[in-house]
Amino acid sequence: LAKTTQPISMDSYEGQEVNITCSHNNIATNDYITWYQQFPSQGPRFIIQGYKTKVTNEVASLFIPADRKSSTLSLPRVSLSDTAVYYCLVGDGKAAGNKLTFGGGTRVLVKP
């Protein structure tokens, strides 16, 4: 399983862009990169997934360089409600025995 490394915490202010970088040096050819968001007392929620280059949805963008050894989750113009823990995972979604390993995540605090 590909191990991921991400910062423990980040502070930001309302209206700013937040970028969280995740390292996954031993990512496998079939692995996808997935990000989740978790609020206190709730289960994690899927944000975005990508394989290479750039993926964008209504919530975030995901930037993946050509070597795929890292990825950056970008949250545009954050608000107080974006305060949460963000997890980066890599894994092969098609494998029957696929397990995704959640690391410690990045705790993002958005200040007024």
Added chain:
Amino acid sequence: DVKVTQSSRYLVKRTGEKVFLECVQDMDHENMFWYRQDPGLGLRLIYFSYDVKMKEKGDIPEGYSVSREKKERFSLILESASTNQTSMYLCASRTTVGQGNNEQFFGPGTRLTVL
């Protein structure tokens, strides 16, 4: 919307009791997962099931067992609860349809306290 429900939000049990945590999903997903979450340790996978009656150990299966008799239901069993099993337990489900689909849908969690 996919819905994953767990039988209890809060549960208090005594040491040595047998504990059942139930999880039900309504989207015909093939895969189901049980995690526990503790402060500073993130989410750790206990067991997962990729189909009915199929199960595989996760990273921390000791002290737990699981049952998946029907596709929509995945049960976590603590044969003899101990205080170090006090934790938040999260169930998730996922389809294997689609390329590289790693989207898991989580339930609200069960906070279990073992006294």
